[in-house]
Amino acid sequence: MGIYRLVQWPMLVLLLVVPLQTFAAETASQLFKTLKQQVYQIRIIDKASGNKSTIGSGFQISKDGYLATNFHVVSSYVHKPDKFSLEYVYHDGTTGNAELHDIDVVHDLAILKIEPLQDKYFTFNLKNLSKGERIFSMGNPHDLSMLIIEGNFSGLLKESRFKKILFSGSLNAGMSGGPAFDKTGKLIGINVSKGSEQISFLVPAARLDALFRRAKKNGKVKDFNQVIQADLYRDQDHFYKKLLKKKWTSESLGFVEISGKLDKSFKCWGHTVDDEDILYEGVHKHCRSQDRLYISQDMQTGMFSYDYEWITSRKLNRFQFYTQVENRFTHGSFNNVRKNENVTNYSCEEKFVSLTGHSWKISSCIRAYKKYKGLYDVLLLLTSVDENDKTLLAKAAMSGVSKENSIEFIKSFLGRIKWKN
């Protein structure tokens, strides 16, 4: 009797779990069977060698042959259409040419058009799902084979200014641009990137819906650089206007007041240097937006960060103290552009400026985007230089920002610093 009681509960749990798992496996298998003809592999072909240079996934979103994928899958074709061509591979191996119709670099989406091979397509589920709901994703990882993976809808990513779905499944390279859908086969998002082992991100279907409407309304885009420029400009304008409109909170750091966390999507960190070995004390606060917009292999944009460091010392003489400040007087940089076809070199200016009753050395470095007019990378760096044993070092870095927004931000950022005595 005693033994029976011991095994009775685990047995009951087992009896419940086994059928549930079988049910899930069956659902995935059925969904795969039904939906595989709507999912394609997207290939970027290097014209010179005739071989594929990038692979990703895509899926049909209309009867007349519109496909959706990620922008980053087709980006090399966007930037060098003479060097590359676009190709799709159907589940039975049939290949054909695809045409690029529209792109959205901000949400990493692209719309392609092919001669339809069949008339089934994904419809959108634009309603909110509840956390824990079973969702599925399809794609062709590493060019191995088309497959389906299961996971849960884990809500929306908080630390991003863009809505992104957290998917507790493991996406792999090559699955980018593939569909993510609910158990009824309705599209809820598009595979976009991997966070860690079991965390991946999906772009919500609503973003694709908006882009698809635009693509149908405007037709095939003639100048993709113009679309990228307009999208980037609009996105930064929205972001900075919203940031500047807000009431900034203040925080105390040493003898100064500085701005606190400017947006809930930023990640902020802090640390203190006060080891006995080191002859100065430093309190460091830095905040950074987690978002990066992929433009090409050699260019990313949309980053934003700022940080403050309060440095004091009673043990270092003034020369030694300022040697330390000098060592730390370095611009924050995102290392986001690698080629000069994208940006100019930085142009820098250094000035002594009077702020909040103290004297500061300020350096501003700006570079312009060559292909996207009116957008810049702006770096700001300042340190107070009129006390022998204390200073505030502050930095701000903005990438892909307009002149007006960066100037307004700099005004607010500098205006917020207050020396308390």
Next chain:
Amino acid sequence: MEELIIQQNKRHGRLNEFIKSVGNTVTLGRGFHNDVILSDHFIAAEQLRFDYEDGQWVLKVLDQTNPVLVNNKSITDASVVISSGDELTVGRTHLTLILSNHPVERTRKLLISNWMYHRNLHYIIPIIMLLLSTILAVFTEYQEATSKIRWGLFVASGLGYVVMLLFWVSIWSMVGRILRHKPNFMAQLFYTAFFLAVLNMGMLFYGYTSYAMSSEILGLILESGFLLLILGMMLKYNLLFSTELKHCSRVAFSAVALTMLFTFSIMNLGKKEFNSHPDYSNSVKPPLAKWSKDITLHDYIKVIDSQFNELESSLKE
């Protein structure tokens, strides 16, 4: 009648360098009956003869096995008239032919400091200077220290500095030993240590000019000028004590300027046209070094505005 003097190898201060003619004829060759005997296997037993004819010395080549060069030109005629100062190459031997009426350059003034010939000061002064220079080098390092002060490390780097300095001085002393038959070690040590001490003093204020004047270019010019001056002076004294060069200052400053120019070009030519990192003045110095006046935030925003405008117009071009 001028006498013919044959000089072998310019080695300052040696006695047996010159051979002076006696009479109207000088013979030169490997044979022991010659007036000038040269043990060079590429010279014939009877190679050359110099004759005083009609008020001038005439060179005659007696053997044609190897060419004889006067001022680096092969002699084709049977006889050549010698001018004072002609360079003669025979076999593997190089000789200078001088006539007794050849003018001598004016007497150069020796660099005499009394201490250099004083029995004790001769040692004490350079050693004090070496110590002073080392202390300054260590002090420069101390002023740059920002984390834990490690005295052991300072002592080690001070010793390293002494070793390097002594190495430099020894090299010049060896050069002096070869070229002047006198190493002048202590004098070399004094001047080298002195100029390095001045250089270390300057290093303490490295970056101050560009910071104070708010101008990178001005800072670069002043700092390069200082470096050129100090290193040039140091090299000048090194050359003065080790060689017989006539224009030590010119040679020293040209050498330092060329080295600096070379280094500067290498550094700048190697730079990529596109730099993804900003190139800005990062010097931050204590309040006492700040001379420039502060501008207002309003004016600073204007500076940024013009930065944008310049970039925009450069893109249009």
